[in-house]
Amino acid sequence: MHELAPDCGGKHNGSDVWLDVQRWRKAERKRLLASRLLRPQAHRQNSSDAIAKQLDLDIKQFAGKVIGSYWPIRGEPDLRNWGIEVAERGGRIALPVVIEKGQPLEYRIWTPGDPLERGVWNILVPTRRAAVQPDVVIAPLVGFDPQNYRLGYGGGYFDRTLASMTEKPRTIGVGYADSELSTIYPQPHDIPMDAIVTS
Template structure:
């Protein structure tokens, strides 16, 4: 049981003071990286997107019969929808995350070209219907990434909750701009380490 000076997150107990320090560090890094995204020229964004799609396609290899979870781009995230189309044509089942209940794991719902879409809880387009899928591979958008392959996301904790809840761990691949490297996210016990991160400058970071 947590003391008054502690809090519990994902079943892990942490000092409130430590959490405040970590939250402040991550918020500052997010704001810095969001600003870099906003200032990124469209030509650079397009070039980095192509670079990441090529490297990701090479990394995935034969995807026939695999279920791959992507994301719908927001806040200047790399737009990999062309890759979603290509992998669907190659025989993969493509899915997108859907927030069904706030502050709870997401479900991955099948997406296909032309499928009915609706606006989700955060006003992000999601497949309107379909049974939840269990992904073999999850592609995660990066705000930041450190050398140990810990991801800085938008701060909601949805991916960490979701990945921790899956009975079989999928392959976890982060994708982001070349400038998204940071020294450390100051990882906590509930943070889920990625297997690999592919960046727009051509670099690849792998978990130790």
């Protein structure tokens, strides 16, 4: 990435540059994930609680809203207890489900106590239900930059899903504050979050 300076500005084009970006993102993803997994469980829980409080301030009104959340994996902030509180305040939690590789995610309503099954990558997902359109999408991130671009796991599922939605939901990336990068070298398919919430 020595040829791609953070101050280049804008989105980069060209297959050679994109290959460089892909290699750099893969290396940064590996580094950030390794660092994240070294965090003590108590630290992760404190961060998760702080993120939940910030989400309350950002979203404010939950009654009648569908909040697209996620089931945590690989040291991600754990918002499951917060999701239960959202349901108690009249909101509804929807969890993402991979239906097919390379296709948008499908969000399904999950109520505490509902059965879950193992989905792609062994992630727990709601059993077969009708898909819903979230009013707010909370996307876990591996890294992020000051322009609110999110570095994920590399599958492109969240960007593909947001691009396919008929009505744009409010999008909030959540992660750890020390995962900030000067840039993720955004490409034309990358969609910035409306907000990033970290701790």
